[in-house]
Amino acid sequence: MIDIEEAKKLDRQDPLAKFRERFLNRDHEIYLDGNSLGKLPLAAIPVLEETISNQWGKQLIRSWNKNWLELPKRLSRKYCELLNADEGELVFGESTSVRIYQIIFALLESNIYPKKILTDALNFPTDLYVLHGLAKHFSIPDVQVIHYDQEIEANLDRLKDAIRKSPGIVCLSLVTYKSSYLYPIKELNHWAAAHKSIIIWDLSHAVGALEIDFKTTETLVALGCTYKYMNGGPGSPAFLYVHKKLQDNLQNPIQGWFGHQHPFAFETKYKAAKGLERFNNGTPPILSMQATETGIDLILEAGIKMLREKSVLQSEFLINLVKNELRPLNFELQSPEDILFRGSHLTLSHKAAWQICQALIKGDGDSPKIIPDYRPPHFIRLGIAPLYTRFEDLWRTVYQLKKIVISESYLNYSAQKENVT
Ligand SMILES: Cc1ncc(COP(=O)(O)O)c(C=O)c1O
Structure with a gap:
C-alpha cells in the first residue's frame, strides 16, 4: 500500500x-x-442561537417582517447562483418527496406532455413511491420502470428507446444513490425534448458535489434535498426549479396561503401567486432554513x-x-x-x-x-x-x-x- x-x-x-x-x-x-x-x-451554531434566543425568544412575531419572510427568497437566490438559474425560477422549502408530487401532479394536469410516467430502477425509492401514487391518482395504467441488466449504470440506449416509444414525464436521479452513476443530463434533456417528453431531475446526490448549469444543460425541472453535500442539517428543506417558460401553465395542487398572491390579505378566495411563488404551500420552517443558509454560503465561497x-x-x-x-x-x-x-x-x-x-x-x-x-x-x-x-x-x-x-x-x-x- x-x-x-x-x-x-x-x-x-x-x-x-x-x-x-x-x-x-x-x-x-x-x-x-x-x-x-x-x-x-x-457558523450554523451562532445563527441558530440568535434565531432562537433573540428572534424567536424576544422579537417573536416581529421577526417575520424583520428577518423571516425574506429568508426563503434569499435562499432561492443563492441556489439560483449555484445552479445557474434566473431569479424567480427556484423556490425553497418542503421535502424532495413533496416537491416531486407537486410538480409532476401539475405537469400531468397541464396536459403539456403525454400522460405517461417513466423512471428507472436506479432511482431513489421515494421517487418511485410518489410516482406510483400519482399514477394511481391520474388513472395512468402504470409507471414504466426501466430495468437494466445491473444496478451500476443506466443503459442509455434502453432509456432513450423507452422515452421514444412512450413519451411523457420522466423522473431520474442525476446521480444515483446506489452506485453514484451520473447521467449525461444535457444529452438526455435534448432527447426528451425531441420526443415530446420532459425529465424531472432529482439532484439530491448531485447538488453541492458537481457543477450543474441549468441553462447550458437546458434543464426544465429539477429538485433536490439540501442535507447531503449542501450541509443544510437534518431534514433541511428541498428546492424546486422550474424553467420560466413552463411556470404559467402549472398550478400547485396544494393551494396553501403562502402560494397566494396576497397571503396576508386573508382573502377567502384562492388566487395563485405569479410565477413559481405559487408552489409555496404553508409557513416555512424557519429554524431549519436559517441553519441551511450556512451550508449554501460555504459552497458558494469555495466555488x-x-x-x-x-x-x-x-x-x-x-x-x-x-x-x-x-x-x-x-x-x-x-x-x-x-x-x-x-x-x-x-x-x-x-x-x-x-x-x-x-x-x-x-x-x-x-x-x-x-x-x-x-x-x-x-x-x-x-x-x-x-x-x-x-x-x-x-x-x-x-x-x-x-x-x-x-x-x-x-x-x-x-x-x-x-x-x-
Ligand atoms: C435521490 C433522493 N431523492 C429524495 C430523497 C429523500 O427526499 P426527502 O426525504 O427530502 O423527501 C433522497 C434521500 O436520501 C434521495 O437520495
Missing part, C-alpha cells in the same frame, strides 16, 4: 483544505457519510468548480486504493470507473458489508472510528464531501477495511441490522 505520507502531501497541496475547519470535526473520527447527512457548519475538481481527484485516489488493496480481499467496486459518469461517492460491495461497517464504526485502539454508509444487501458507500474530506481519511479507511477483513475482526459483530443505516 502507498505510504500515508502520499495522502498527507495531497492534503497539504489542497487549495480547499482550510474549509474543513469551518465544520465541527471530532477527534479520532472519519466521516464518510456526507452523501447522506452533511457535517455541521460551525463548485473547485469542489468538483477536488472530488474527482479524491475519488480517483480512492479507486486506485480499492483496486490495489481491496479487490484482492473480495471487495468489488460498484460505481462507474469513468469519472464522466460518476458523482462523488464510491460504492463497494462485500458479502459481509454490514458487519464490516460495524467494525469500521467501532474503530479500534489505534484506528479512528470511521462512519461509512451501509445500503442493503451488501453495499458500503463512501461519500467524498470535498469541503471537509481529506486524502488522509480515504487512505485510513482503506487501510482499516483491509485490516478488518484480513484479521476477520468483523466476525465479532452481529449480522442484525439497525433502523437508520
